[in-house]
Amino acid sequence: MANPNGFTNFVMYETGGLSAVPTSAYEYDGPLTRSGVIGQWVNDYGVVFWWGHGYAQGAVRKIWNSDDGDGIAEHNEIIYPAFITSSDFLSMQMPTDTFVFMCACNNGTPEVANNIGHVALFNGAMTTVSASRISYYAPGTWTMKGARTNTDIGHEYVDRLISMGVSAGETLYEAKHALTDLYGWKAFGWQNIMDFNLYGDPSLTLGGPSAPASLSCSMQVSVPSVTSGQQVQVRLNVVNTGGALATGVTPQPLSFVTGGTATVSVISGTPFVANLLPGQSTQFTWTVQLGCGASGGSVMFHATVKGIDSATSASLSTSCSSSSVVVNPLARLISTLSAVRSGNTCTVTLHVVNGGTTTITSVQPHVTYSTKGTADFTMTAGPSNVPASLSGSGSTAFVWSLQLDPGPQGGSLSFSGHATGSSPVGPVTSNTSTASVAVPTPAHLEVEVTLDDTSISTGETVSVVVTVTNTGQTAASDVAITAWDVDGAGHLTKHQGPTPASVDVAAGSSAAMTFVYRAMTQGTAVFSCVVTGEDASTLAEVSSARADSPQLSISATLVSTLLLERLDDINTYYACVRQSMGTYWDDGAMSQLAFVSEHMEYVTSFEDMLAAYDHLAMSYGGVQDVALILGVTCP
Missing domain, CATH: 2.60.40.10 (Immunoglobulins)
Structure with missing residues (x-):
């Protein structure tokens, strides 16, 4: 019933004594022993069903331990070691969510305060069903008969719990009433119905099978960069993201990938073995010393974690890596080049830093350049601090002053620079840095x-x-x-x-x-x-x-047009017009002037214009007549 509903199972049989159950028995997974039951209980099974002889504080095995030669299992030849007791549950203190059916006599005797049905409820089970008195069974190999035997009641209970999702209380009720009295068992059947009782919340249901165990991990290093010889902590965090217990969780040996001249030495960190319940996590830690040569390097750590899914015995594995850790040498030069133009001058600066912890001497700058177009320059001043000495974390700047010459077409200058020096660990060379500057032609x-x-x-x-x-x-x-x-x-x-x-x-x-x-x-x-x-x-x-x-x-243009353009001058010459009209002519006067324009002739000067006006006056009988034509009155 378990497998069709998505559950796995683990079955233990009695394999001790002279009448041992063979390992070929149906679904056999292991021998029935006290240590075996306790060891499996931590796997948080959804349902546990046991069948054995019982008493108030435990359930026992029945072993034909010896024979006097008659081939008959006699009372004095049989032993009854316990496979689970109340004290076992008290010592386990397991927070497992298990529905338990105790198919045995007296496991739930209410007069005994520490009866196993009651103790298990608080120390490893979510609900328990146990007999308060003797329970009866049908001897021999069990098959489902539909009778009110303790085994058939247990079978019906577990089947409804797993297959139908019915609550524990309803399941027990239906299991008892689904069976009949056989073999004239009326009294015995009724006793079984009455003495199997439920401890715990009757409304609880089993639900579906839990997800398998699953591991995930992440790695961190205590610092992102170190100086050669420095120790760091590498931390591996592992969590069980699945729904079943993961056992034997432990990392494989720490591995790493180095870049440049980096080296790695594991100082300490002996991984332990952990058991992780769903959602539980643990951390493994290593102390590692990092080193490098003169050019520095980097290290990335990698870990693989393995374990076992306790429910399925499937192997579990997960891997993860840390971010890269930069390893700086004891003596390290870092250079930055810049070029800044101001008008026709340029300042080139090589800024050099000792990124290590030991002093670097004889620090020298090395700068080359290339030109584009017709641009060129003349150096007017160079660095005065050559050679330099830099203590750990010290810095200096090498500066050049240039007079720029754009040439006829202008262009640009490109610079490339680095620094060299000497240290107790050998010669040191910085990174190469570049800079460029435009050299335009001036405004033209x-x-x-x-x-x-x-x-x-x-x-x-x-x-x-x-x-x-x-x-x-x-x-x-x-x-x-x-x-x-x-x-x-x-x-x-x-x-x-x-x-x-x-x-x-x-x-x-x-x-x-x-x-x-x-x-x-x-x-x-x-x-x-x-x-x-x-x-x-x-x-x-x-x-x-x-x-x-x-x-x-x-x-030249017509006098009429010139008159319109030079009204003020005309008014100055002819007082009568000025006296009558002030300094402006009205629209009527302008219209009249346009009317007589056919009498004007081409002129090339103001004097000619005045002469033409005189001609106009003579043609029309004098100034008064002209003024009349122009719409003005003269005194």
């Missing part, structure tokens, strides 16, 4: 002057755009027009600009500033400029070459 300004129109008429405006391009590899800041010339300035007046007054120009980029001019008289003009800014890295002044715009051509 080029300027272009463009016009939005190269041919305009008097009175019209022209936009003059100054575009600055930085062809260098460094930004230019505060770039402004520092030289500005207009060839033909008499023909123009500046309306606005430059907008903006200055610009910042990134490397490889352009920025613009704009002027607006108005043409006043017929002629030509050329705009020229120089821009100046500051190299953002070196703060040096940078200027462009002079640049000229295309030539601007200015042609």
